[in-house]
Amino acid sequence: MYNKGTIIPGLIIFVLFVTFPIWFNGLTTAGDLPKPELPPGGEKKCVESADYMRASHMQLLNKWRDNVLRDGNREILEIDGKKYPKGLQTACMNCHSQKEKFCDSCHTYAAVEPYCWDCHLTPKETASKEAIH
Amino acid sequence: MIEKTLKGKPAYWIWLAFLGMFMAVGAACYIRQYNVGLGLTGMSRDVSWGLYISQFTFLVGVAAGGVMLVLPYYVHNYKEFGRITILGEFLAIAAIIMCLLFIMADLGQPMRALNVVLHPSPNSMLFYDAIVLNGYLFLNILCGWVILTAEKKQVKPPKWIYFFVYLSIPFAVSIHTVTAMLYCGLPGRHFWLSAIIAPRFLASAFAAGPALILIACLVLKRVANFDAGRKAMNKLITIIIYAALLNMFFVGLEFFVAYYSNMPGHIEALQYMFFGMEHHGVMYNNLVPFMWAFVVLAFGAIALLVTPAARKNDLVLGIACLMLFVAFWLDKGVGFVLAGFVPNPLGEIVEYIPTMNEIGITLGVWATGFMVVTLLYKIAIGVEHEVEG
Amino acid sequence: MDKHRRKFLKIAGASVVAGIGAPAIIKLTATPALASGQGVAAAGHEAAPAAEHGGQGGHGEEAPQGVRLGMVIDLRKFNERPELLDAAIATCIAVHNIPEFPNSKDEVKWIWKAPFSGVFPEHSSQHSAKKITGNPAVSLCNHCDEPPCVRACPTQATFRNSANGIVAMDYHRCIGCRFCMAACPYGSRSFNWYDPRPYIKKYNKDFPSRMKGVVEKCNFCSERLALGQEPACVEACQGTGAITFGDLNDPNSGVRRLLDKEFSIQRKPSIGSKPSVFYIV
Numbered sequence: 031m032y033n034k035g036t037i038i039p040g041l042i043i044f045v046l047f048v049t050f051p052i053w054f055n056g057l058t059t060a061g062d063l064p065k066p067e068l069p070p071g072g073e074k075k076c077v078e079s080a081d082y083m084r085a086s087h088m089q090l091l092n093k094w095r096d097n098v099l100r101d102g103n104r105e106i107l108e109i110d111g112k113k114y115p116k117g118l119q120t121a122c123m124n125c126h127s128q129k130e131k132f133c134d135s136c137h138t139y140a141a142v143e144p145y146c147w148d149c150h151l152t153p154k155e156t157a158s159k160e161a162i163h
Numbered sequence: 164m165i166e167k168t169l170k171g172k173p174a175y176w177i178w179l180a181f182l183g184m185f186m187a188v189g190a191a192c193y194i195r196q197y198n199v200g201l202g203l204t205g206m207s208r209d210v211s212w213g214l215y216i217s218q219f220t221f222l223v224g225v226a227a228g229g230v231m232l233v234l235p236y237y238v239h240n241y242k243e244f245g246r247i248t249i250l251g252e253f254l255a256i257a258a259i260i261m262c263l264l265f266i267m268a269d270l271g272q273p274m275r276a277l278n279v280v281l282h283p284s285p286n287s288m289l290f291y292d293a294i295v296l297n298g299y300l301f302l303n304i305l306c307g308w309v310i311l312t313a314e315k316k317q318v319k320p321p322k323w324i325y326f327f328v329y330l331s332i333p334f335a336v337s338i339h340t341v342t343a344m345l346y347c348g349l350p351g352r353h354f355w356l357s358a359i360i361a362p363r364f365l366a367s368a369f370a371a372g373p374a375l376i377l378i379a380c381l382v383l384k385r386v387a388n389f390d391a392g393r394k395a396m397n398k399l400i401t402i403i404i405y406a407a408l409l410n411m412f413f414v415g416l417e418f419f420v421a422y423y424s425n426m427p428g429h430i431e432a433l434q435y436m437f438f439g440m441e442h443h444g445v446m447y448n449n450l451v452p453f454m455w456a457f458v459v460l461a462f463g464a465i466a467l468l469v470t471p472a473a474r475k476n477d478l479v480l481g482i483a484c485l486m487l488f489v490a491f492w493l494d495k496g497v498g499f500v501l502a503g504f505v506p507n508p509l510g511e512i513v514e515y516i517p518t519m520n521e522i523g524i525t526l527g528v529w530a531t532g533f534m535v536v537t538l539l540y541k542i543a544i545g546v547e548h549e550v551e552g
Numbered sequence: 553m554d555k556h557r558r559k560f561l562k563i564a565g566a567s568v569v570a571g572i573g574a575p576a577i578i579k580l581t582a583t584p585a586l587a588s589g590q591g592v593a594a595a596g597h598e599a600a601p602a603a604e605h606g607g608q609g610g611h612g613e614e615a616p617q618g619v620r621l622g623m624v625i626d627l628r629k630f631n632e633r634p635e636l637l638d639a640a641i642a643t644c645i646a647v648h649n650i651p652e653f654p655n656s657k658d659e660v661k662w663i664w665k666a667p668f669s670g671v672f673p674e675h676s677s678q679h680s681a682k683k684i685t686g687n688p689a690v691s692l693c694n695h696c697d698e699p700p701c702v703r704a705c706p707t708q709a710t711f712r713n714s715a716n717g718i719v720a721m722d723y724h725r726c727i728g729c730r731f732c733m734a735a736c737p738y739g740s741r742s743f744n745w746y747d748p749r750p751y752i753k754k755y756n757k758d759f760p761s762r763m764k765g766v767v768e769k770c771n772f773c774s775e776r777l778a779l780g781q782e783p784a785c786v787e788a789c790q791g792t793g794a795i796t797f798g799d800l801n802d803p804n805s806g807v808r809r810l811l812d813k814e815f816s817i818q819r820k821p822s823i824g825s826k827p828s829v830f831y832i833v
Contacts, residue, residue, distance in 0.1 A: 099722050102715040104778035120758055148747075148763035149723060151649075156757040200764040201728075202745030207657030211733040211743060271728015271743065271765025278707040278727050289706035289731055350700050350823045351737025508739035509670035509691065513657070 064139040067131035077107060077114050077121075088144070091118060119150045127153045164315060167545030168538045174386065178537065182530040189527010192520045193268060201271055204521040209513035210504040214525050215269035219262050221371075221496030222532070223342045224364060226258035226299065228372010230335035231402050237328050243395040246547065250376050250391075252307035253539035255335070258372075259300040261532035268524050288344045295337045302331040307539075315546045339364045346503065354432030355503045357420075363413040364495070369406035371491040373399050374484040379540065381481045389544045400480075404468050407487055411461060414494070432502045435512070440505070442512045449514045450502060453493050460490035620697065620717035621772060622800035622828035623786075624810045629794035631687045636794055637665060640690075640785035647773070647784040649761040651744075651751035660742040660762075662770040663692040663785055672831075674820055684833050692785075693740040693770035694819060694827030695719045704735035710767070717800075717828060718772045726766040733767060737823045741769045800828060 046053075055061025068074075076083050078090065094116035097103040107114040114121040126132045129152040137144065196203045206213040229251030235241035236248045267273050284290050306328050313320040343361035350356065377399050380391040421429035434440050437455070439448025467473045467483035474480045506512050517525070630637045644650065644663050651660050669676045671689040699719045702712050709725040710732055712718070733741045747764040755761075759775060762768050773783035781787065786797045798805035807830075810816075816830040 095724060098778075099720065099724075100711070100713075102713050102774075104775075119760055145763070149760040151755055151757060151760060153757070156755045159752065159755045200744070200746040202658055202764075204745075205657075206745070208659050208661075208733075208742055209657075209739070211730045266729075269729070271730070271767075272726065275707075275725070275727045278709070278725055282707045282709075282725065284706050284708050286703050287706040287731070288704070289729065293706070345731070346734075349704070349735045350825065351820070352734065503734075508737055509666050510673055511670060 064135040066133075066135045067128060069125040069132075070127060071125060073125040075110060075112070076125075077109055091122075091146075094118075118146060123150075123153055129154065164311065164542050164546060167542045171541065175537075175541070179534065182534045182537070185526050185530035186534065187527075189524050189530065192523035192527065195520060196268070196524065197273070201269075203518060205515050205517045207513055207515065209507040209511065210501065210515040212269070212500055212504070213515055214517045214521055215265045217496050217500035218525060218528070219265040219269070220342055220364075220500055221492055222258045222261045222265070223296070223338050224368030224491075224495060225372045225375060226255040226262065227335045227339040227365065227368045228370075228375070229255035229258075229303070230332055231369050231373045231399075231406075232376065233328065233335070234332055235398070237325070238332070241398070243392060243398060247376065247380060247391045247395055247399075249307055249311055249543045250379060250540065251372075252303045252310075253543060254372070254376055254379070254536055255303045256300060256307065256539060257532045257536035259296055259303070259338075260535055261528050262296060263300075264528045264531060265525075268528065288341060288348060292338075292341045292345060295334060295341050299331065299334045299338050302327055302334055306331060311543060311546055314550060317550060336365065339368050346500075351508050352503050353428035357417065359413050359416060363410060363417075366406050366409035366413060367491045367495055370403050370410060371488050371495075373403050373406070374488045374491075377403070377484045378481055378488070379536075381477055381484075383540065383544060384477070387540075387544050389547065396480075397474075400468055400474055403484070403487065404465060407461060407465050407468075407491075410491065410494070411465075431506055435505045436498050436502045440512060442506070445512075447505070447512045447514055449516070450498055453497050457490045457493035457498065460486045460493070464490060618717070618801065619715065620800045620828060621695065621777075622717070622798070622807055622830065623772075623783075624796045624807050624816060624830045624832065625690060626794050626796075626814075626832045627684070627687070627689055628832065629789075629792050630690065631683065633792070633794075634687075636789050636792060637688075637690055640788040640795070641665070643784045643788040644770075646754060647756055647759065647776075648771075649748075649752050649756055649759055651748035651761075652753060653746075653751050658745045660744065660748065660768060661691075662742075662768075663690060665689070666691045672817065672819060672833075674822060675817055675833075689831070691738065691740065692829065693719060693772075694738055694825065694829045695770075695772055697826035697828060698824060700735040700737060700823070700825055701732035701741065704731040706731065713774075716777075718774055720771060720774065721766075721768060723760075723762055723766045723768065728765040728767065730767060737820050737825060738827075741767050743767050 078086075083090070097105075098116050104116065107116065123129065129147070204213055204215075232244050232248045232251035236244040267276065270276055279290060279293050306324060309324045310320045310328075340361045343364045346352070346355035347357060347360040377396060380389075380396060380399075383389040384391070418433060421433050431440065435447060436450045439446050439451050441447070464483045464487035467479060467486070473483065501515055504513075504515070641663055645652065648662060650662055653659055665688040668685040668687065668689045671691050676685070695718055697712075697717065699710075699712055702710055702719060705711070706729060707725050707727055709722045709727070711720060711722070713720050728743070730743055733743060744762050744764045744766055748762055752761055773781070773785075776783060782790075783795075783797055786795045789795045796806050796810050798807040800807055800811075802808060810832075811830060814832045816832050818827045818830055820827075
């Protein structure tokens with residue numbers, strides 16, 4: 031084999047580089063499955079099943095958005111006697127009051143940055159500037 | 164054919180590096196604007212469009228101007244334009260690319276630009292503008308490339324291409340008409356609400372576009388050993404003179420309507436542009452020097468162009484064309500868009516002064532356009548030299 | 553997807569019974585009992601608005617259809633008690649998380665004071681009564697029946713809600729081209745030149761803020777109407793009669809009774825945009 035001295039270290043570096051995501055995630059905590067924290071209030075019931083929400087909360091939110099903003103359908107949902115206005119800020123965040131421990135845990139893992147929070151306020155944020163009402 | 168861009172004299176590379184420098188500065192400024200917001204520009208609640216949209220408006224005209232070569236050559240079979248028609252088409256490509264870049268630079272949420280396609284709104288003139296601009300870009304790339312390839316192979320262009328060549332003629336008119344309609348259909352802006360905006364845009368486009376092509380011909384003659392031919396250049400000059408006179412005539416008509424009717428809404432913007440406007444004891448006259456420069460340069464350029472002795476001299480001819488190009492840039496690329504916002508709907512005057520960051524982005528986009536046109540002209544002329552030589 | 557939709561409809565359908573909690577002060581849709589059902593049915597499809605509203609303008613007025621929410625502002629009341637207007641403006645700012653920028657070029661305004669001659673340029677007269685034209689007038693989105701801004705928007709981010717005539721903004725969709733700002737004859741639209749958050753003094757936790765790069769304006773308090781409340785500025789002036797709010801298409805509504813009784817004006821009537829905000833001067 032020619033140039034053994036360069037080819038073999040080169041190959042090793044190449045393999046290490048290509049497999050970077052695998053061993054990096056194995057060595058660090060970046061690869062651990064996220065464990066979103068459930069509502070601190072102990073609320074167990076959501077507007078949909080956990081499976082549905084896990085897979086499709088974004089579609090539901092988009093649908094609510096269009097209902098409320100575009101179709102003028104602001105019907106308040108009532109499930110098991112509990113009322114939910116269609117709204118991220120006015121419904122979801124009431125139970126899931128810790129965005130950082132709930133939403134962010136999966137979003138960070140999946141490397142998605144939804145722009146919800148550019149406008150919608152989290153409870154932590156509202157608390158930062160004394161809320162009215 | 165792209166390989167032709169990879170070989171050139173040192174001056175060619177220096178020129179590209181010079182443009183690249185401006186592009187890099189522009190990109191850096193844009194990243195800043197993207198992160199911080201359009202607050203980094205001089206635009207305000209009252210003057211909500213600034214340099215970006217005014218450059219866009221002017222450059223749509225430059226793009227449409229290319230048709231003044233295509234039309235005589237293909238419709239009237241004016242053979243003298245054979246060598247330079249491709250210059251018109253390639254200039255149009257660069258100008259449209261600049262237009263699209265300026266639009267992107269102006270958007271508050273550029274990542275959502277495709278909403279225009281996802282939620283098409285036929286009631287909005289911007290919807291049609293997006294269609295005709297992209298259509299015209301596509302047509303010019305297609306026609307320019309196919310015809311140049313045929314020339315390189317020294318065969319006749321395929322017959323089907325003529326359909327697209329003829330189609331590009333109404334498209335050229337439509338891009339500037341629809342761009343005019345962005346403005347002239349808005350009920351609350353008296354200065355823009357004028358049926359003569361579209362013809363005026365076309366007239367200034369048919370002067371400024373060919374003027375730039377003529378400058379390009381003169382430059383190429385010196386640096387690339389490319390002779391457009393005296394006859395073709397004289398014809399171009401004739402086109403430029405008539406179009407420029409028409410534009411000045413239309414501007415004059417605006418003055419007549421405003422000042423003879425004596426209607427404040429019609430007078431205000433012209434007053435602000437050319438004479439300055441007093442409001443609550445403050446004189447607002449930012450645009451006055453620009454507008455008078457427009458008038459002086461335009462008439463000066465026309466005077467030079469109609470003088471046979473003057474236009475025989477390449478240097479004088481180049482200067483006259485540059486004067487005209489700058490004049491119509493001042494008219495449409497500065498005055499028209501900005502003055503439309505004065506006074507604001509509540510009768511107040513807010514002046515607009517672009518910021519350095521904004522100027523950096525603007526220069527970056529212009530440099531990008533010049534880069535594109537340089538590369539395309541390098542290809543076109545490389546092919547012509549190859550065929551002839 | 554279909555399964556999800558059906559499930560969603562079931563829940564939504566069940567909740568129709570619950571209806572809107574508080575008793576609505578203002579009739580919000582033409583047929584309240586049906587409206588919610590229709591809304592749910594339409595929810596699955598891409599927005600179905602615009603098609604319904606009649607009134608094409610042109611020659612002669614067509615019979616108005618549906619609800620057209622509007623406002624009658626009695627400037628005389630504000631002239632008597634200027635602090636009332638300040639209160640209305642302050643309430644709006646607080647309720648809608650409106651940023652207050654120090655630099656006037658960046659300003660975001662939903663409802664604000666402006667000189668009479670600026671608000672009513674078509675109603676200025678050479679020798680006017682200073683007690684009227686000398687006082688500031690109030691400016692806000694007119695929620696026009698023929699809104700030029702909606703015509704200009706290339707993405708339908710701003711649209712006229714056919715159920716109640718409100719000219720609404722969908723901040724999720726706005727691309728920030730500012731065509732609507734050029735189109736609005738009343739200067740009622742503001743752009744977020746910067747991220748507004750740092751400039752919001754206090755947050756209302758029940759309402760979002762906006763983000764940089766989108767256009768915003770008065771929404772006639774759609775979110776409050778849904779809860780059966782009056783718009784914030786109307787509530788701030790309660791009992792004074794300074795602002796009356798209601799359905800302009802209902803001959804028996806408070807606004808219509810007031811308009812029948814008093815001489816009123818609309819801003820820049822020659823524009824043809826048919827503002828839904830009327831002024832008594």
